[in-house]
Amino acid sequence: MINVNGKLVSGREEININYNRGFLYGDALFETIRIVDNKILFLEDHYFRLMSSMRILRMEIPMEFTMEFFQEELLKTIKEVSVEMKKNAFRVRFTVYRADGGKYLPKNRNIEFIASCEALENEVFILHDVPYEIELYKDFYITAHLLSNLKTTNRLINITGSIFAEENGYQNCLLINDAKNVVESLNGNVFVVKDSIVKTPPLSDGCIKGIMRKQIIDLLNKNTNYVLEEVSVSPFELQKADEIFITNTIVGIQSVTKYRKKEYQNNLAKDLIVKLNTLIRLS
Known part of the structure; x- marks a missing residue:
């Protein structure tokens, strides 16, 4: 219906x-x-x-x-x-x-x-422990302005990027803006972890103002083991990172396992998925 x-x-x-x-x-x-x-x-x-x-x-x-x-x-x-x-x-x-x-x-x-x-199959958020390889999608760029923060029905970059990912055997791609900074994934916001620093692109770089992004930011701000920074993320930082994960309201958190030759852990994602499920039970 x-x-x-x-x-x-x-x-x-x-x-x-x-x-x-x-x-x-x-x-x-x-x-x-x-x-x-x-x-x-x-x-x-x-x-x-x-x-x-x-x-x-x-x-x-x-x-x-x-x-x-x-x-x-x-x-x-x-x-x-x-x-x-x-x-x-x-x-x-x-x-x-x-x-x-x-x-x-x-x-x-x-x-x-x-x-x-x-x-949906699952009533709670599940961290799927499966190979999840990503690549940059560089055919088109996101423009860093206010309209890019909105969930409009103009998703042509996401569509062509999804086709590119399927044709090349990737599970997802990261989108970049005119300044060549990482903005988001094809279907969610992105977080990059290095040591105790967690970075996520700011809205001013053109990412979607994600609902799950907001929840994860709130959870990270309460975690004394990590420092959250909403700052521009260069593609060069991806291969230096310890962990990368993608967030949206349906999947919750999806860990990235590989970008080019770099493979990643998912320690923070495991911790956050537990806290996220606790949050939705209590709310």
Whole structure:
């Protein structure tokens, strides 16, 4: 089932995209959200990021689009599917787009939304201990500006990078900006560990303002064994690092095992995944 502006429709029903601005111009934002046992993980963070992003894109936010409304629509999206599939964990994609009309200049700035879901195998975050090799993707660069921090539906760099990774046998790639600094991975934020220093690219370098990035930063700031730095990361630092991991709200933490000839440990990632699961149980 798909939730279209609050109405549940069959996934087989035709959804008109002829005038959909998200389809025509990428005039849309999305949140990817993990729901476990009808509990929306990091609900407030997702909601306020979406509100902030809509304001930046000059979308008109309806008065009724409260956090309670957002929560209700998310749970509505998984309700029937959870009963049918007998699953407790879901990935929900909530896409907000500007209403039909106009070309580059919208005829109005009202919003509509579509929410869809798929079941997840694990109810908790699992650190998968599998080979995970990465490479730099250098065909296109991320521009370091405010729009790059938003989760818009323009993901062409991520798409072409994913194809590059598959064609060359990599599990992921790291994206770089115009200054040739590491920004993020194809599907999440990146953290680089050397001794007791943990570095993650700052938002000013053009990375997504990740929800899981925020959680990991909070956890690291409470860990007296490490110092977190939000600073630019040069590709040269990757081969000197002890550990590299990638974060997003669905996987949680994914350890990198290899970059070129360098292989990595995952000690900090193991510690963080335990604390992350403790955090979601207590919240």
